[in-house]
Amino acid sequence: MLNVTWFVLAVVLFIGYFFLEGFDYGVGMLLPVVGRNDHDRRLVLSTIGPFWDGNEVWLIASGGSLLAAFPAWYASFLSSFYLAFFFLLAALIVRGVAIEFRSRVEDLRWRQIWDSLFVWGSFVPPLVWGFIMANMVRGIPIDAQGNFVGSLLQLVNVYSILGAISVAFVFALHGALFLMIRTKGVLHERAEKIAYRIGPAATGIFLIFVVMTYYQTDIVRRLGLDPGPIPVFAFLSMIAVRLFLQRGQEKWAFVSTGFTIILSTITIFLSLYPDVMISSLNPSWNLTIYNAAANPYSLHVMTIMTIFLLPIVLGYQAWSYWVFRKRIDQHSKLEY
């Protein structure tokens, strides 16, 4: 029971990370397109300014709770995707300092360098996560001890590359819609144009990825031919984005990409359950929510702490979004 609870909590933390940092990364990816000059770029960065740092903690929370609740999963997960995580972490370092450093010097070249690093640092994480998640669902060569025994080339294939690209597209769309609800005027118009352009491409690639999942993984055996409503709704909410946009309901469009991210994440973990890491070598070497978990006492302690702390975190994070609900326009004051 506690194992299931912690599996759900881990998924919740991942959802928090993908949902919140998803639009952060999207905004970063679109920085050069929406922000054509320095002033505009500063405005674009201001839309995520008060939030991105707090959002990133969701990743750290996901990692920390994985280590606490499922140490063996954490160990296998991170060491198996060793270089992928290196690129992710390098991107996060670069991205984090780029946004803080860029405006400290009044020099256009200095700012352009950091801006391009910020864009790079925003592209890499979604690509890496798409790559990792695709491989997670497909299974990777891990031995009886949970150690990765394959080569990097075994992880790189059409399916995982497609996973990487589709996550990048979905996050870019999520970011474009976030920019729409956070801005007024010319920035808003540009974001809208981009959202229209990314939408169909994102939906198309996402569809191909979903279809491929049926062939590339044993998801059919796991979930059955009828995958249930969750994946279906994940896809429908993707399509709904366009309808909301055409009606001018940009907030609902943003909620829609949000649902796409949430439901897709749930789908991935649901397709794994009760496994958390699938061994492509031998199914009996799979890590499950039982054999990878901490002992019941640890889970108990963690559960109590989390029940107290998570609502408080959600409370003040929601409050911070409420404080900065006003849209950014050309006259807004700049921090970055």
Place this chain on the structure above:
Amino acid sequence: MAHTVLGDEKMTNVGLARLQFGGTLLYHFLFVPLTIGLGLLIAILETFYYRSHNDVYRKAMQFWMKIYLVNFAVGVVTGIIQEFQFGTNWADFSRFVGDVFGAPLAIETLMAFFLESTFLGVWIFGWEKLSPKVHLFAIWMVALGSAMSAFWILAANSFMQEPVGFVFRHGRTEMVNFFAVLANPQLWLEFPHTLFGAIATGSIFMAAVSSYHLIRHTNDEVFEPSFRIAMIGALIGSVSVFILGHEQAQHLIVAQPMKMAASEALWHTSPIHAPWTIVGTIDTKTHSDPFVLQIPYLLSILAYNRLSGRVTGLLELNHLYQLRYGPGNYMPPIVWTFWAFRTMIFAGTTMMLIAIIGAYLTIKGKRPHWLLVLMEWTLILPYLSNTAGWVMTEVGRQPWAVFGLLKTPNGISPTVSISELWTTVIGYGILYLSIAAAAIYLFLLIIHQGPSQEQGQENEEESSKHGYLLHGHESLRHAKSPVHYDDLH
């Protein structure tokens, strides 16, 4: 001999994993103490501003905030690496201790790091949008968050030094008593020691930068109060660190005698009246210290608060450990531990003496020129002692990753290849160096520029009218030169 990281000619997987982890830790810890210490000082400055409405405090805190943000950015990103390295490079360590070790790390993010990061965002962007009271509350939450963060991280580290609250079951450590993990005596020495060390670091940093400006008379009205507050902070911080350090050494005798013996290069058990070695040469081959300069009785005093008392030597302890844990070498790298301990002690003590003299003069209302020059140079001392402190703590624990339970070489990710390790070691190395260069450049630039002059003048009128910067004042949004603390255009 996998456990002498820097002495190896050929790097092993263990050596590279250690180099990477130790490098990240020391790099990370160049930034963390300043985040904790300066954050607290900025919160104090804002409290003064909130009470007095004196614009000088606002200008001061906005200036320090610029430095804080550059520093915070590097601290945070390297902290993320630190957390994920337990999984990427130390998979078997994570499997072995994750059950106990993971809980404090997870609680750290939930209780402290979310708080710090979210409220920092609120603070930076919230000048116009929050009431003065809520804005002040935000900075205190940032300060509280970073202090709590230190607590939970050190709770995890303390478990590696002194495992408590667990049983050995299913081939790993399993937590059986969470409160024992929190009540770990090691934690209650390590945490205050580190916290006051951070306060000393932040204070001396502030004093040094203030001195730089006070010498040049660029902004006396801003830097005078900063200097005074910083000197008081330096006094409290460095004296507390000293006292707590002494307590810690005494605990070490009981909990990790090998680390204590190594930091003294004490090969054989000391005589009943043990002298303390100021400096010495160490011969690791013959197990002797050919030349030593010693103060009589001091090691006994250090260890037991009295003039007599033996301190057990390395060779005796090694023999004891061989009986307990099986054949092998249980001595940490002696030279590293010995010199790290001395660096920490000398830097820390000098820093404390300077702080006492400086604070005394400051309270007396004196600020001689030599004190300002001295304070500028003192800045190097907290950084020296912080780094040396960690080297002693972590290198001195070797060959154990978890004392008495897991040796370091058994903790690595067994199937990560040496080429992957080299890739990440070089990759992170380049990143760290480039970022350090950019950060130092920014520090110097921000310090040299000082607080923005014209901003202050524009604001004086406003703040006296409203009692708080720009609060509820919409018209200034459209002013030609937006009034903001870190607006650089």
